[in-house]
Amino acid sequence: MIPTPDLSHLTAKDYDHVYEPAEDTFLLLDALEEDERELKDLNPSISLEIGSGSGCVSAFIGKILGPSVMLDVINASFASPLTTRLKRAVDIILFNPPYVPTMPEEMSDAQDRRGISGSWAGGTDGMNVTNIFLDQVEELLSEQGRFYLVAVAENNVPGIQERMSRLYGLRSDP
Amino acid sequence: MVRLITHNLLACHFRDVQIELREAEFNPEFLKGFMPKLEWKALVDAARQLGDTTLPLEVPEMLDDEFLKNLHHVLLEIHVEEGVMSCPNCKHDYPILNGIPNMLLAEHEIG
Numbered sequence: 129m130i131p132t133p134d135l136s137h138l139t140a141k142d143y144d145h146v147y148e149p150a151e152d153t154f155l156l157l158d159a160l161e162e163d164e165r166e167l168k169d170l171n172p173s174i175s176l177e178i179g180s181g182s183g184c185v186s187a188f189i190g191k192i193l194g195p196s197v198m199l200d201v202i203n204a205s206f207a208s209p210l211t212t213r214l215k216r217a218v219d220i221i222l223f224n225p226p227y228v229p230t231m232p233e234e235m236s237d238a239q240d241r242r243g244i245s246g247s248w249a250g251g252t253d254g255m256n257v258t259n260i261f262l263d264q265v266e267e268l269l270s271e272q273g274r275f276y277l278v279a280v281a282e283n284n285v286p287g288i289q290e291r292m293s294r295l296y297g298l299r300s301d302p
Numbered sequence: 303m304v305r306l307i308t309h310n311l312l313a314c315h316f317r318d319v320q321i322e323l324r325e326a327e328f329n330p331e332f333l334k335g336f337m338p339k340l341e342w343k344a345l346v347d348a349a350r351q352l353g354d355t356t357l358p359l360e361v362p363e364m365l366d367d368e369f370l371k372n373l374h375h376v377l378l379e380i381h382v383e384e385g386v387m388s389c390p391n392c393k394h395d396y397p398i399l400n401g402i403p404n405m406l407l408a409e410h411e412i413g
Contacts, residue, residue, distance in 0.1 A: 171335065173332065173335050173336050173339065174339070195327070196326065196327035196329060198305060198307065198326065198378055200303065200304050200305055200307075200308040201303075201304075201401075201402050202304070202308070202312070202402065202403050202405060203402055203403065203404040203405060203406055204403075204405040204406060205405070205406060208405070209312050209313075209405040210311055210312065212313055212391075213310070213311045213312070213313055213341065214311060217339050
């Protein structure tokens with residue numbers, strides 16, 4: 129059992145701006161831990177997390193793939209500044225998106241205001257933000273690369289799987 | 303703490319930078335594996351701009367220990383804490399504050 133990254137440096141005040149790791153975060157950590165063997169076998173050189181929040185998930189994948197892993201942070205819109213140079217170069221992509229179904233305006237307002245609700249407000253079917261990134265995924269993934277996406281039933285998981293398979297030939301496991 | 307390895311993936315030029323040097327664990331296998339992903343000329347240019355001239359202009363035939371140690375230092379131990387990244391493609395300047403490049407456009411720059 130790999131211990132959850134230490135969050136003790138974060139306070140309630142931080143969680144006004146940064147998503148406090150919750151069940152969905154830990155679900156993702158569990159999935160990564162379960163895949164420890166396969167992830168190590170990938171011999172990954174680049175992992176990319178979108179919307180890293182507290183950094184918990186990237187710190188954790190660093191622990192899995194350790195001992196020494198370099199973590200740099202970029203403030204950006206999805207992977208946009210990296211898409212040119214990282215074509216087919218990313219071995220692991222991690223995304224715990226704002227997936228809660230809301231009115232579209234609630235999602236776009238949250239993003240505009242850069243408020244904490246931007247961490248969960250997902251618009252129509254909770255997919256407005258995720259959909260934008262799904263179109264960037266295939267170009268970024270390396271040959272054996274893996275994309276981990278957190279989703280809920282309302283996001284229509286089989287629909288996501290079907291679309292990624294049909295448009296991009298990507299296999300998936302829910 | 304944006305390292306040159308990350309900067310090499312952003313395809314921008316540096317300007318007015320403040321750097322810090324921090325030791326990192328040497329991992330030659332990682333470096334050899336990462337070589338194909340590097341834009342070599344951009345890396346050498348960035349390193350020279352920051353005062354490091356240890357990297358050759360061309361990728362050497364043999365990746366010997368001395369080369370790998372120099373590469374390790376340039377890629378992973380030079381941290382840009384403050385500065386500007388200038389993008390030749392989109393003609394924008396992006397600030398680096400507290401080691402974090404901010405690649406988001408301001409309201410007035412969109413559209």
